[in-house]
Amino acid sequence: MMTGSHIELSLAPLEDLAALERDWCELQARADIDFYMSWGWIGALIRRSGLKPFVLRAQDGGRIVALGLLLANRQTRHGWLKSRKLYLNETGDLDIDIVFIEHNGFLCDRAYGQALHARCIDHVLTSPEAKRLLGRWDEWRFGGVSQDYLKLLEATGLRVNTYAAKHSGVIDLDSLRHRGQDYLSTLSSNTRYQIRRALKLYGERGPVAVTAARTDADFARYLDGLIEMHQKYWSARGGKGAFGYPFLDGFHREIVRDRGPLGEIELLRIAAGDFEIGYLYNFTWAGKVGAYLSGFNYEEDSKLKPGLVSHYLAIEHHLAGDAHVYDLLAGDMQYKRSLSMESPPMYWLDLQQPRLKLRVEDLARAVKNRVFKPPGEAKPD
Numbered sequence: 001m002m003t004g005s006h007i008e009l010s011l012a013p014l015e016d017l018a019a020l021e022r023d024w025c026e027l028q029a030r031a032d033i034d035f036y037m038s039w040g041w042i043g044a045l046i047r048r049s050g051l052k053p054f055v056l057r058a059q060d061g062g063r064i065v066a067l068g069l070l071l072a073n074r075q076t077r078h079g080w081l082k083s084r085k086l087y088l089n090e091t092g093d094l095d096i097d098i099v100f101i102e103h104n105g106f107l108c109d110r111a112y113g114q115a116l117h118a119r120c121i122d123h124v125l126t127s128p129e130a131k132r133l134l135g136r137w138d139e140w141r142f143g144g145v146s147q148d149y150l151k152l153l154e155a156t157g158l159r160v161n162t163y164a165a166k167h168s169g170v171i172d173l174d175s176l177r178h179r180g181q182d183y184l185s186t187l188s189s190n191t192r193y194q195i196r197r198a199l200k201l202y203g204e205r206g207p208v209a210v211t212a213a214r215t216d217a218d219f220a221r222y223l224d225g226l227i228e229m230h231q232k233y234w235s236a237r238g239g240k241g242a243f244g245y246p247f248l249d250g251f252h253r254e255i256v257r258d259r260g261p262l263g264e265i266e267l268l269r270i271a272a273g274d275f276e277i278g279y280l281y282n283f284t285w286a287g288k289v290g291a292y293l294s295g296f297n298y299e300e301d302s303k304l305k306p307g308l309v310s311h312y313l314a315i316e317h318h319l320a321g322d323a324h325v326y327d328l329l330a331g332d333m334q335y336k337r338s339l340s341m342e343s344p345p346m347y348w349l350d351l352q353q354p355r356l357k358l359r360v361e362d363l364a365r366a367v368k369n370r371v372f373k374p375p376g377e378a379k380p381d
Contacts, residue, residue: 007065007116009058009123011130014069017046020055023064024107032110034103035283035290036144040259041101042069042089048251049096054133056106056120066120068106072134081361085350086124086140098245099252102144102168102330102346118152125156138358139350144330150347159358164348169328169340173319183319184312191338195312198305206273208309210317213267219260222267223253226279229295242293252281252293268317270310278310287324289314307335315339 014020024039035041046053051071058066073092075083089104090097106120124130124140139161142149153160176183184192202208213219227243234241243249259265266282266289276297283290291314296306315326328336330346352358 007058007060007112007119009056009066009119009127011054011056011070011123011127011133013133014046014052014055017043020046020067023057024067027064027067027107027109030109030111031107033107033286034288035264035285036101036103037089037105037107038264038285040255040262040264044251044254044258045089045091045096045099048247048254049091049093051091056123058108058116058120058123060112065109065112066106066116068120070124070134072137078361078364081357083138083358084136086134086137088140088142090141090143092141095245096247097143098242098248100144103146104142104144105146105149114148114152117149118155121152121156125158137353138355139352141350143348144346145349146346147344150349153349153351156351159352159354160349161352161362162347162349165345166330166332166348167342167345168330169336170343171315171326171328171340172324173315173326174324176319183315187338191308194305195308197303198309201301201304202272202275202277202309204272205275206271208270208272208277208313210313211269211271212317213260213269216257216261219256219265219267222269222279223256223281225269225276226267226281226293226295229276229279229297230293231295233296233298256281268310268314270306270313278306280310280314282314284323287322289318289323289326291326291328308338311335311339 021039021043024042028038031037046069053069053071056066056068056070057064069089071087071091073085073087075085075092077083085092088106090101106117108116108120124134142153150160150162171183176186184195187195199208213222227249231241231243234244243252256265256267260267264283264285266280266284268280268282270277270279278294278296280291281293283292291311294307294310296310298304298306311328318326326340327343328340
């Protein structure tokens with residue numbers, strides 16, 4: 001592992017998007033990342049938002065070894081607390097951040113290990129350059145970061161306010177192949193029964209098959225089909241649905257159009273004959289499949305399990321291929337628990353400066369929790 005003793009860090013407003021794209025794409029080939037940290041995601045975020053982030057760069061002998069985007073925004077909560085917040089690879093605008101990043105962090109050359117991530121964090125916290133450009137901020141939001149990042153942030157000495165910890169469901173395809181194990185046999189008897197029953201019912205309508213989008217026309221048609229099913233489900237329940245947010249709709253249409261033909265995005269159609277069961281929108285990056293969005297054809301018959309069947313068939317599809325992992329991504333849904341093993345959590349947290357207003361907020365929260373704590377949870381004397 002390289003020590004990075006000669007690393008130079010800098011922070012500057014984004015001026016040249018083409019140059020950043022060139023640097024980012026060159027560096028991502030030397031980094032262990034998920035699709036969220038690839039230029040496919042980051043570039044679309046910058047272009048679609050129209051925002052001008054600050055770019056942190058780390059160089060070793062003139063070679064870029066780390067990059068990250070920083071944006072500042074203001075947040076008001078509880079009707080009285082005003083906080084100036086920094087965001088890493090996010091914007092602070094809820095209508096934009098609805099795209100929901102996971103596996104977040106600085107983009108770092110793998111040869112430098114966690115020490116380089118720590119150097120990047122420290123530069124933002126302590127360098128005169130960062131203080132001059134970013135001004136006085138109260139909190140720094142880290143969305144969807146790993147346990148390793150949590151430890152790095154705790155080591156800064158600032159308060160870490162964790163407001164969400166979410167597990168994802170992961171299927172280790174390499175392990176299944178190595179053991180020569182049938183995936184269905186790894187599931188609970190109840191899950192196996194539900195899948196087999198649903199497949200039998202769907203099979204009465206025609207052969208059940210998974211088809212991947214191949215052409216530009218396929219990608220456009222499959223995405224439209226997914227959006228229609230996704231929005232129908234949520235509107236029937238009084239919800240807005242992901243594609244009810246204009247930014248998210250445009251963001252993903254751009255990503256699917258630009259990155260699908262490159263093999264970084266996968267759209268799958270699951271059907272029984274001419275009957276469409278559902279669509280899956282997956283990231284396919286560095287041997288990892290990330291199940292990001294879906295649209296399913298729900299019916300009144302509860303024996304039909306379009307989500308469970310679609311993901312099961314997609315997992316089998318990739319087990320027959322060369323993907324290493326099928327990741328159901330963050331969220332506590334029943335189908336994720338049924339189909340996968342739980343992975344270590346990701347964290348959504350704020351790194352907080354020692355501000356009186358934040359201490360008052362924390363005290364008020366503690367008092368509220370104590371006052372409204374259910375009697376059954378009271379600590380015994």
